[in-house]
Amino acid sequence: MTHEQAPIDTTRMSIPKKIAARAAELREQLHRHAYQYYVLDDPLIPDAEYDRMMRELQALEAEYPALRTPDSPTQRVGGESLDAFEQVIHRVPMLSLDNALDEEEFRHFDRRVRERLKYDGPIDYTAEPKLDGLAINLRYQDGVLVQAGTRGDGVHGENVTANVRTIAAIPLRLFGEGYPDLLEVRGEIFMPRQGFEALNERVLKAGGKPFANPRNAAAGSLRQLDPKITARRPLSFYAYGWGEMSVERLADGYRDSLRHLASWGVPVSSEMRAVPGVDACLAYFADIGARRGALPYEIDGVVVKVDSLDEQERLGFVSRAPRWAIAWKFPPREELTIVEAVEFQVGRTGAVTPVARLKPVEVGGVTVSNATLHNIGEVWRKDVRAGDTVFVRRAGDVIPEIVRVVLDRRPPDARPVELPRYCPVCGSDVILPEGEAIARCTGGLYCPAQRKEALIHFASRKAMDIDGLGEKLVDQLVEKGLARNPADLYRLTLEQLIGLERMGGKSARNLLAALERSKSTTLERFLYALGIREVGEATAKGLARRFGSLEAIEQADEEALQQTPDIGPIVAAHIAGFFRQQHNREIIQRLTDEAGIHWPDVEKPDADNLPLVGKTFVITGKLSQPRDHFKTLLEAAGAKVSGSVSKKTDYLLAGEDAGSKLVKAQTLGVTIISEAELPALLGDR
Ligand code: 9MJ
Numbered sequence: 001m002t003h004e005q006a007p008i009d010t011t012r013m014s015i016p017k018k019i020a021a022r023a024a025e026l027r028e029q030l031h032r033h034a035y036q037y038y039v040l041d042d043p044l045i046p047d048a049e050y051d052r053m054m055r056e057l058q059a060l061e062a063e064y065p066a067l068r069t070p071d072s073p074t075q076r077v078g079g080e081s082l083d084a085f086e087q088v089i090h091r092v093p094m095l096s097l098d099n100a101l102d103e104e105e106f107r108h109f110d111r112r113v114r115e116r117l118k119y120d121g122p123i124d125y126t127a128e129p130k131l132d133g134l135a136i137n138l139r140y141q142d143g144v145l146v147q148a149g150t151r152g153d154g155v156h157g158e159n160v161t162a163n164v165r166t167i168a169a170i171p172l173r174l175f176g177e178g179y180p181d182l183l184e185v186r187g188e189i190f191m192p193r194q195g196f197e198a199l200n201e202r203v204l205k206a207g208g209k210p211f212a213n214p215r216n217a218a219a220g221s222l223r224q225l226d227p228k229i230t231a232r233r234p235l236s237f238y239a240y241g242w243g244e245m246s247v248e249r250l251a252d253g254y255r256d257s258l259r260h261l262a263s264w265g266v267p268v269s270s271e272m273r274a275v276p277g278v279d280a281c282l283a284y285f286a287d288i289g290a291r292r293g294a295l296p297y298e299i300d301g302v303v304v305k306v307d308s309l310d311e312q313e314r315l316g317f318v319s320r321a322p323r324w325a326i327a328w329k330f331p332p333r334e335e336l337t338i339v340e341a342v343e344f345q346v347g348r349t350g351a352v353t354p355v356a357r358l359k360p361v362e363v364g365g366v367t368v369s370n371a372t373l374h375n376i377g378e379v380w381r382k383d384v385r386a387g388d389t390v391f392v393r394r395a396g397d398v399i400p401e402i403v404r405v406v407l408d409r410r411p412p413d414a415r416p417v418e419l420p421r422y423c424p425v426c427g428s429d430v431i432l433p434e435g436e437a438i439a440r441c442t443g444g445l446y447c448p449a450q451r452k453e454a455l456i457h458f459a460s461r462k463a464m465d466i467d468g469l470g471e472k473l474v475d476q477l478v479e480k481g482l483a484r485n486p487a488d489l490y491r492l493t494l495e496q497l498i499g500l501e502r503m504g505g506k507s508a509r510n511l512l513a514a515l516e517r518s519k520s521t522t523l524e525r526f527l528y529a530l531g532i533r534e535v536g537e538a539t540a541k542g543l544a545r546r547f548g549s550l551e552a553i554e555q556a557d558e559e560a561l562q563q564t565p566d567i568g569p570i571v572a573a574h575i576a577g578f579f580r581q582q583h584n585r586e587i588i589q590r591l592t593d594e595a596g597i598h599w600p601d602v603e604k605p606d607a608d609n610l611p612l613v614g615k616t617f618v619i620t621g622k623l624s625q626p627r628d629h630f631k632t633l634l635e636a637a638g639a640k641v642s643g644s645v646s647k648k649t650d651y652l653l654a655g656e657d658a659g660s661k662l663v664k665a666q667t668l669g670v671t672i673i674s675e676a677e678l679p680a681l682l683g684d685r
Helices: 017-039 047-063 072-079 103-117 192-204 212-224 227-229 254-263 275-293 309-315 376-382 448-459 470-478 494-498 505-518 525-529 535-545 549-554 569-580 582-594 627-636 659-666 675-682
Strands: 087-089 124-131 133-139 144-150 156-158 182-191 237-246 274-275 299-304 325-329 334-346 351-363 366-372 389-393 401-405 439-441 617-620 640-642 651-654 669-671
Touching: 017 047, 017 072, 047 072, 087 144, 103 275, 103 299, 103 325, 103 448, 124 275, 124 325, 133 505, 133 525, 144 325, 144 439, 156 227, 182 212, 192 212, 212 227, 237 254, 274 275, 275 299, 299 309, 351 376, 351 389, 366 401, 376 401, 376 535, 376 549, 448 470, 494 505, 525 535, 525 549, 525 651, 535 549, 535 627, 549 569, 549 582, 617 627, 627 640, 651 659, 651 675, 659 669, 669 675
Parallel strands: 617 640, 617 651, 651 669
Antiparallel strands: 087 156, 124 274, 124 299, 133 144, 133 182, 182 237, 299 325, 334 351, 334 389, 351 366, 351 439, 389 401
């Protein structure tokens, strides 16, 4: 028989007095600082100090588990998982609120209150924002949170204590003195906007389905059987009432009662106000409505309550709703309407964007007759069709959007939306390269929708570098009909320019001189200036070096274009689509033949002429641009770019924080160059 030593049962071990006192002190401090941080938003100590105290308490509790009381701040992290929620019974039923949907209904509420109280003067009301979350009952016994229950049907709720303990704004133990032995605090658990957005971003990244609104997110988070999940959700809480208590009242009025709760560390809305009479209520409603978007949490109206508890008692209840309170709701931000048509608009960059024309409907107090659909991919994903009944939403001041289609109400003849083949503005081909979400007009130089953008880009420094031709001037030239495309710029006369705003004789002559100078350029600058989608400087350079002439590029098919370093199917589709347009070609011809834009012959793309033929490069470390950019430049100069350093490597292009590749290159004696040394190797000016 073996004599195993029994494990020490620390739960029964007596706890040294000093340890118990230290744990109590840490608990007290952590409660205070959590309140300062989460409720008052006014931390008194650095986060690191808080974390240090928390770890010290956790260590003490690990050694002496009997110290781990249910109100310990360490319990916020979430305990054991549940199989199901138990039931809680609310001995004082949890109320719901009657609604007022407009001013008239609110005035009706006020009239009834005054009639019942037989009082004709202004009633002393309290107003507060109506939070859109989940109602909760928090039961404190001797100042310690012992139970948290949802409203449920008002009498039977769900016991969500383990989850509620993880919410930092909810005190696990009340502060100060004077609280009743038994106190049930009631209020709303909600998810602040910022936390909601961050949560949805996390959910999306993990490939999940985002929550539709903060209310759903709060409810979903609280009804998790695993409190560790709730602990990671950014929930908060405001109190707006009480339930069972071991005293009759906390004060004579509602505001004073809430002030007592606040003095014990319970969060109360800082927007609570005394509003005597209807006019003050109207002003409060308007004020909060105007600030709604700036509040850190979503609200869906205001709650107005008769302040005097005596008057509340005289008014009483109808079923579960008190006659002394009303929820005055903002106009809904989501409505149903019918899609009359789906049309397409062309943006300044040639993006072809679908727009839904709607049967006009009032949403959140504004008449909505158009909704953006962002891109054709979204139309197909949401499967929006002309004739469909849809939910439209206005969030803040943003453009209304279609949330979803009510499929049950789809007319049998509704056809899926097709992408137009031709630009609705200029008639050029519309392309949607495979894998892209945004369709584009290919008539970049010619399309009126893209005129200003095309001219500004054409004149910019890295393109044709036409000094003095900025955005304001382009606006005027286009609006006066003096320039519809880049070729028109070279027909401008001194008289025309002098007639423009803020254009004296000197600036006009300077501009004409700059235009004249710009005619002498390089093929890569000219290619870049055309503003072909996805063709930046590096790609333009690659094209110029690979093909040697504009004619060769114009004639290249997509397959040939893809032989250029860094040009894949999408870029190739944009280039070929651009040169297929007769209108674009005509303008290019005018630029070269009529205006006389010219460039030196590009050195034959003969391999022997490229400066880095036969050289192998490896790129490592942090550079000013993505690695692909440098790969393109190097390949265009004839170099090979490899992924790993070996004896065959000629150069290592090393940026900041280069690691093992740099070490290997050093041991092998490979030439190491920085980004700044690259232009010289590429043979650039
Ligand atoms: C909300 N949801 O913000 C009440 N509420 O009062 C406020 N709800 C309420 N009060 C009695 N501020 C029952 C519900």
